[in-house]
Amino acid sequence: MKLNDAVWGALLIFFSAAILVHVQGFPTIPGQKVGPALFPGLLAVGLAVCAVMLIVKGVASRAEGGERAHWVELDGWTRSRRHRRAFVVVVGVNLFYILLVDQLGFILTGTVYLALLFIVFGVRKRVVVPLALVLTLGIHYAFYKLLKVPLPWGVLQGIAW
Amino acid sequence: MSSAWAQAFTMVLDPYNIVVMLAASLFGLFVGAVPGLTATMATALLVPVTFFMAPIPAIAAIVTATAMAIFSGDIPGCLMRMPGTPASAAYTDEAYAMAKKGQAEIALGAGLVFSAIGGLFGTAVLIVAAPSLAEFALKFSSFEYFWLVLMGLTCAVFMTSDRPLKGFVSLLLGLLVACVGLGNPAGFPRFTFGSVEMMGGIGMIPMMIGMFAISEIIRYAVDTHPQLKIVDQPIGNVFKGMWRLTKKYPMQILRGSALGTLVGALPGAGADIAAWMSYAISKKMSKEPEKFGTGHVEGIVESGSANNSALAGAWIPALVFGIPGDSITAIVIGVLYMKNMNPGPSLFTNNPQNIYAVYLLFIIANLIMIPLGWWCIKVSKQILRVPRSVLMPTIMLFCVVGSFAINNTPFDVAVMLIAGLVAYVIEDNGFPVAPAILGVVLGGMLEENFITSMIKSDGNLLAFVDRPIAATLGGLTFAVWFLPLLMRRLRRLAGV
Numbered sequence: 022m023k024l025n026d027a028v029w030g031a032l033l034i035f036f037s038a039a040i041l042v043h044v045q046g047f048p049t050i051p052g053q054k055v056g057p058a059l060f061p062g063l064l065a066v067g068l069a070v071c072a073v074m075l076i077v078k079g080v081a082s083r084a085e086g087g088e089r090a091h092w093v094e095l096d097g098w099t100r101s102r103r104h105r106r107a108f109v110v111v112v113g114v115n116l117f118y119i120l121l122v123d124q125l126g127f128i129l130t131g132t133v134y135l136a137l138l139f140i141v142f143g144v145r146k147r148v149v150v151p152l153a154l155v156l157t158l159g160i161h162y163a164f165y166k167l168l169k170v171p172l173p174w175g176v177l178q179g180i181a182w
Numbered sequence: 183m184s185s186a187w188a189q190a191f192t193m194v195l196d197p198y199n200i201v202v203m204l205a206a207s208l209f210g211l212f213v214g215a216v217p218g219l220t221a222t223m224a225t226a227l228l229v230p231v232t233f234f235m236a237p238i239p240a241i242a243a244i245v246t247a248t249a250m251a252i253f254s255g256d257i258p259g260c261l262m263r264m265p266g267t268p269a270s271a272a273y274t275d276e277a278y279a280m281a282k283k284g285q286a287e288i289a290l291g292a293g294l295v296f297s298a299i300g301g302l303f304g305t306a307v308l309i310v311a312a313p314s315l316a317e318f319a320l321k322f323s324s325f326e327y328f329w330l331v332l333m334g335l336t337c338a339v340f341m342t343s344d345r346p347l348k349g350f351v352s353l354l355l356g357l358l359v360a361c362v363g364l365g366n367p368a369g370f371p372r373f374t375f376g377s378v379e380m381m382g383g384i385g386m387i388p389m390m391i392g393m394f395a396i397s398e399i400i401r402y403a404v405d406t407h408p409q410l411k412i413v414d415q416p417i418g419n420v421f422k423g424m425w426r427l428t429k430k431y432p433m434q435i436l437r438g439s440a441l442g443t444l445v446g447a448l449p450g451a452g453a454d455i456a457a458w459m460s461y462a463i464s465k466k467m468s469k470e471p472e473k474f475g476t477g478h479v480e481g482i483v484e485s486g487s488a489n490n491s492a493l494a495g496a497w498i499p500a501l502v503f504g505i506p507g508d509s510i511t512a513i514v515i516g517v518l519y520m521k522n523m524n525p526g527p528s529l530f531t532n533n534p535q536n537i538y539a540v541y542l543l544f545i546i547a548n549l550i551m552i553p554l555g556w557w558c559i560k561v562s563k564q565i566l567r568v569p570r571s572v573l574m575p576t577i578m579l580f581c582v583v584g585s586f587a588i589n590n591t592p593f594d595v596a597v598m599l600i601a602g603l604v605a606y607v608i609e610d611n612g613f614p615v616a617p618a619i620l621g622v623v624l625g626g627m628l629e630e631n632f633i634t635s636m637i638k639s640d641g642n643l644l645a646f647v648d649r650p651i652a653a654t655l656g657g658l659t660f661a662v663w664f665l666p667l668l669m670r671r672l673r674r675l676a677g678v
Contacts, residue, residue: 023611048370057370078347098405123592138574144571152572156579168230168233168234170590
């Protein structure tokens, strides 16, 4: 997704304004002129200046009808169903992992995670599940056994090794 | 002094360390040779593993893997016209043209041999320049550090982008991310919105893994280009004719290595920019510029040495000032802090053996690159056939576990995912990522030195230019800011 520079500028102005409002609530340090609000405040002002310049540039480039003539332009891949699906799955499996790994445990979550990605990237159907399981067990061995990372067992707690 | 060197040798030649270096070499060669996996990504993937190692093997793994990856990035560039890492992009067309003429072995051999020479040149500069800079830096106060960091950040904006405005936005966003959490001079929790996990700030490592690995995987997922074909040419002896090339192009090798080291040492710009600049200079200075682009080895010799020398160059400001020279050293600085080897001039005076060990690691890495790289070229066609449909998901699961492993919290996995998405979107919109990384890494240091200086001077801004070195650094910073503007105005006045 490509946004015209002016759209970025508008978003950034909003963002820097939000920061400026938020830092007003930061405490001041008695007897000192500088507090925790100063640095982020200065950054937000800088960002706002850049945002205004982006708006000017974006509007100008739209008027010229050159690069980024539209406010919002979708990338070529968004028109292909296969690529849209790949994108959704890449993001989705990570959300799935974050939300469910503690309940399901690493081995189940990891296998599903890899299997879904393999399917969407076109790995041969017959090998998807065995391959996903073997690779998950491999990563589990490397991190859980060799590096002692406490990967969760979840529902498989009973057979933990 | 000599006992420190002895200690350094003992640490580096330790069998465990040797095994780590060999394993990291294979890893680096593989990552570099697979298009879509970069040297920076190799570093990010190594961090969770190095987390569990002693300092020297941890650094050894990164130094070796990156040196190998920058070389092996040449291989798919030559055989498939697809650079393995961005650092090889500058001369990919040239190398591919050579491969089609049946000269793949000369292109790959030049890539290998002159990578090693460039790497050794950069290392030599690191060994000579870093200690003297460190001695100089011992005199620095918060004023000098403030300007130094500001100058580094400014360089990053102008070096990494032809659109400085977007570079500035990227930098400011990075600096704002660095503001999150308790880590500020007042110790006040900023932008945490009541979350305990945000108190400690946004984890640097998960963020880097997201920005450099997850974003690449997203890019792979939405890539609509058709699969590339491998040039089917037998590859002969890659070392044949290299001595002749060395004698023919000594100036090119020297110029490439020197420029590479310099570009590497400038904050923000790394091996890829060094290679582009070197290739352009090589063409401009060449006696036969018309041959460039048709499969002529001269540009490969020069820019091949430049990208590897940039790797070592980038460590100079990273070790001496804690200011990363490229995105790889940005990650390295995080590792150094985790290993209690905080970068700065005192690293050179208090623990010289660690610094000497780093020098030795660079020398060894660039020497073993020659036999291992030769072997990698031999098996390159097998590496290029590894199905990326299996590789990419596995790497992503590895990233997830790696992000989790730093603090054992799924929160960091979320940070990784968001950082990956943000990096993908902003890069797609023409915002360079490198300034943002530098902003994140240096934000704390910039604020601390700024606030300390403000308190010392009681808010008097003139104090920032009161000391001679501070004034010079400040002047240089402003020069970097306004020089491009001034140049453009002058050019317009001159009517060009």
